[in-house]
Amino acid sequence: xxERILIVDDEIDMLELLxxxxxxxxxxxxxxxxxxLEVPELLKKDTYDLVITDLRMPDVDGIELIEMVKxxxxxxxxxxITAYGTIESAVEAMRKGAFDYITKPFRQEQILLTIEKVxxxxxxxxxxxxxxxxxEKFKKGSDG
Amino acid sequence: xxGKILIVDDELDMLELLxxxxxxxxxxxxxxxxxxLEVPHLLKETPFNLLITDLRMPGLSGMDLIRExxxxxxxxxxxxxxxxxxxxxAEESITEGAYDYITKPFRKDQIIIxxxxxxxxxxxxxxxxxxKAQLKPERE
Numbered sequence: 001x002x003e004r005i006l007i008v009d010d011e012i013d014m015l016e017l018l019x020x021x022x023x024x025x026x027x028x029x030x031x032x033x034x035x036x037l038e039v040p041e042l043l044k045k046d047t048y049d050l051v052i053t054d055l056r057m058p059d060v061d062g063i064e065l066i067e068m069v070k071x072x073x074x075x076x077x078x079x080x081i082t083a084y085g086t087i088e089s090a091v092e093a094m095r096k097g098a099f100d101y102i103t104k105p106f107r108q109e110q111i112l113l114t115i116e117k118v119x120x121x122x123x124x125x126x127x128x129x130x131x132x133x134x135x136e137k138f139k140k141g142s143d144g
Numbered sequence: 145x146x147g148k149i150l151i152v153d154d155e156l157d158m159l160e161l162l163x164x165x166x167x168x169x170x171x172x173x174x175x176x177x178x179x180x181l182e183v184p185h186l187l188k189e190t191p192f193n194l195l196i197t198d199l200r201m202p203g204l205s206g207m208d209l210i211r212e213x214x215x216x217x218x219x220x221x222x223x224x225x226x227x228x229x230x231x232x233x234a235e236e237s238i239t240e241g242a243y244d245y246i247t248k249p250f251r252k253d254q255i256i257i258x259x260x261x262x263x264x265x266x267x268x269x270x271x272x273x274x275x276k277a278q279l280k281p282e283r284e
Contacts, residue, residue, distance in 0.1 A: 087251065087254075091254065094253075094257050100261075109231075109235050117243075117244065121265065124269065124272060125268065128268060128271055128272055128275060131272070134279060134282075138279070
């Protein structure tokens with residue numbers, strides 16, 4: 001099953017650019033939205049492996065979005081996109097549980113490497129969870 | 145819980161700065177060297193949880209160092225420190241097997257976050273190995 005990335009940014013140009021880079025160079029499936037309020041609904045509808053979000057958006061900012069999503073899926077990794085010069089808020093987002101951040105303007109390679117790093121993490125995390133569940137099942141089986 | 149970090153840089157100022165940041169803000173122990181040629185020996189002597197290295201050093205380049213370190217301990221996470229503007233070589237080091245890179249000048253909290261992530265990564269990999277070993281007899 002293809003891994004899925006959700007991108008949230010109020011700037012349509014940025015959404016298009018990111019989607020283009022990712023679909024051009026990887027096999028990930030990309031969903032985009034310029035409305036952060038739509039995110040909880042999207043996450044309930046499909047399973048995602050990564051959320052890429054801008055920090056400064058009207059209505060809901062990136063940090064509020066992280067808090068909202070953590071309530072739905074605590075382990076879903078976040079990648080923050082922030083303008084150079086507002087690294088302070090990116091670090092704040094990391095403290096709130098974002099996995100990594102990238103500053104604008106970014107190079108294509110840089111964004112792809114960061115995505116790969118998160119996805120590697122996500123795969124390992126999922127594999128560990130699955131193995132733990134399997135082990136638990138065997139234990140239960142041998143008890144009964 | 146604290147781990148053990150090896151830092152390699154030919155600039156003594158950078159070694160001191162990194163050691164100070166890490167010791168001040170984390171429970172990790174730090175060993176430093178300004179001689180990359182010493183690294184294989186140090187890695188064989190005691191296990192480390194993380195290697196932080198500069199890319200440009202006389203004697204042995206960071207890229208060669210990554211290869212050497214991976215031969216000794218394939219699971220050792222490596223963080224590369226690189227100057228702003230040379231992100232291309234940082235990207236190459238990732239391809240070579242480094243876990244992450246940090247661009248100079250860096251922020252203290254940024255380096256701490258990267259270090260902690262790399263150590264967590266190693267913990268997760270070890271956990272995976274243990275789980276696989278535990279499951280092996282069950283699956284047979």
